[in-house]
Amino acid sequence: MKRVFVSVFFVLVAMIMNAQDIAGHWGGTLNIQGVKLRLVFHVSRSGDSWTTKMDSPDQGAKGIPTGKTEYADSVLTITAPALGMKFSGKWQGADRIQGTFMQSGLTLPLELTRVDGEVALSRPQEPKPPYPYRVEEVTFENTKAGLTLAGTLTLPEKGDHYPVVVLISGSGPQNRDEEMLGHKPFLVLADYLTRQGIGVLRFDDRGVGQSTGNFETATTLDFADDVEAAVRFLKNDRNVRNIGLIGHSEGGMVAPLVASRSGDVSFIVLLAGPGLRGDHILLEQQKEMGRVTGATAGELDYLAAVNRRCFDIVLSSASSREAEPLLKAYMDSLAQTGKLPVNMKDERGAELWRRQVLSPWMYFFVKYDPVPVLRDVKCPVLALNGSRDLQVLPENLGIIKKGLEAGRNRSVTVKELPGLNHLFQTCESGSPALYGTIEETFSPVALKEIGDWIKGKGF
Template sequence: MEFIEIICSFLPFSVIRINMFRKVFLYFAIFQSFLLAASFSEDQTAENKNFILGTWISSLETQGTKTSNLDLVVTLDEKNRLISRCSLKEHGIKDLPLDLVLTKNSLRFENESLGLHFDGCFNELKNEITGTFYQNENNHTLTLKKRSKLFRPQEPKAPYPYRVENIQYENTFAKVTLAGTLTCPLTDKKCPAVLLIAGSGPNDRDETVFGHKPFFLLADYLTRNGIVVLRVDKRGVASSTGHYESATGLDFADDVQAGVEYLKNRSEVNSKQIGLIGHSEGGLIAPMVASKSKDVAFIILMAGPAITGEELLYEQTQAILQAKGVGLSEREMQRNLQEKLFSIIKEEDDPRIAEIELRKVLERYLNEFPNEKRNALRVIYETQIDRINSNWFRYFLTYDPKTALKQIKIPFLALNGELDLQVSSKQNLPLIAKALKKACNKDYQVIEFPKVNHLFQTALTGSIEEYSQIEETLSPLVLKTISDWICERFKASSETSK
């Protein structure tokens, strides 16, 4: 979802090292996050897969230390195959692949190349799996417990006072079919419309994260207030075709433009009143599209950046580590490592050569650790190299959003939360305003919401750990602000939101 994925790419470097300085040996728990993209043995039927579906929490006990809060979410894809996503929030790690084999009474997952696997058995109620986790020569007790459904009181419930349609449209240039949901007010009048643009990561149309569905809620609220809303699975995700892993910000911008073209041809939509709402990285893409298209009538950024990806990563990593109580010297070490890695990506265009250089830097870093810790850390770093050497990351690292922002003259609303540790409101909102002023934009507004985090939840600290713990999906004030801003500028059949 959003820039969480990129923060997580670098948090392990510092978190593990800091724990070692403090003699807190929690790094074994990190290996459990290799539970993301599980495959499934073909002899299993849909019926006996059902008990594994849902959210599981693991606790790894080693040397008297228990580390928990590892969430494993298991679902079925459209071909009835198991898909799992894992988040270890304390260590900021996710999206690491593992093969999974499920039988009636047991579960095995493994990553042969990294030398790790787990063998466990279900209890009689099938709500707990107990077994042994192996990492090379080490083995530890691991327990996975099924968690009851998260309470998300704002999630919309049918019947809806508007029309819902599952749709598809083409990005003909990329030969990609994008699938999404269109919600339309029950009126014969043409309505303003918005296309929702998700943040970084393989997001579905609801921008599902930690059991929350913020785009589902936002679409519901706006449609109740007379606005057509289109929300879409990213290319290569869920029901959309294409390849997510090889796409860059430019590719996602092309997909958004295809969505604008689709809305222009819908009879329910006023083609002169089509806007973009982008969250996090989506807030980077929206101005890219609008700066090149005369069909976009307005923009709303939700935690959109105004600085390069490199600057953003430095800032957000430091903010998150400081919020965790990490000292200045450790934070400086983290910054130094990031600078070395980023320099390689910026200076070496050949990914094969860059990979060699990245490995050299990380190997020098690893040499500072004892042998038994070095091997454990190497497993983690292997997963980071491909991520920071990807096409997406290379583009994200150097692209400056101000290039597009300085060209935007259409109505513009920039929102951010005071407690956003991923896209700092203090750093980015003034730069957005400055760029729009330079563009001679006569209708722009920037708003910082107090006590609101990166997901626009009312929060206490803004930490990533809070995201799943907070029951609120989106602040009611944020929802009202967005809806009112659109309705004030464009004719919409407003209805009191339920």
């Protein structure tokens, strides 16, 4: 009897230890058509229940909540309905779980092993102190909007007469480094230019980081006011003679706006700046994004037709309030007949899309045509685009060039850089889903083009 009791005791101990062993940090790598994407599952236990949070380091995502976590018969199952994701794997002993990852119809093998928790990203271009230049934390006021903007000013160690550029971020709330997906492109760009003898001011968007204000209610015009405040700060407070603007993506819309109405801007650099009206930019973007994610030609054509109708309602309206009932009626008719496109899926998806289109930023963006403003830009302009950019296609360069030359701008340089995506990373595919998987933050070729052009102008 004693022997049976001891055997049962050790079986129970083994079961408890097995359950305890599964808690912790588990990392693995998906291979998606040759592209490697790391995942980390943080599994924890409370009583008889399990919970999991997930990181996708290469996509800059941390602490993603999942739905249900189960561990029974040495099988770990993690589901995340909001992501359409499921992982199921069997404990192999020696801190290894062999399983399968499923998401959106895709099924891939995934082996998990224990990791320390945080998975370090390889970002070899990211500079580390000490820096061979001066670094100052600064603030300046946008008195028109009643807000304070906070940023970092980097200045060459020697000399007094050098140009200073203001970096202008792309769409969405961005900090001063334009940080996304584990990359800090503006930090890399600022470091490179300052080492080349060019000062740089980069700042947190309104409502982001240490800057005050409300980002959600702002449009491109508001961001232009913020940049004008930066120019005034450099001109009046810091006595800078030659001030330039470098705008990325939406920042490439802001820079011409500021340059067209400020005599204090000596030059501008447009990085993947739009030349087409906003609705055309979005339609092209949706088409290319759908193509790389495997949507069929029929799905893409129908999505384009639906979005074209939505944008036409916006274009013909005098305000978002006027457009709202018309958009709702159109989307309701699609939902009732079961004809919502794949990106909306259901009535809730349609409602989210309608809200997005009617948001202050997108309503303005859809209607905004950059060309009339480009005609008013008289200072030297460098416009760059990557050949693999799927968000602002390189064809925009020709439109930018024509717009500037129509206004008799005599100093226009336009270049399409081979093999670069929207973030100016060297890539095989321009898909945004892969931005975080690329170690390079900013192509050295693009950095040199920018630095050489500014220095070549003798500012």
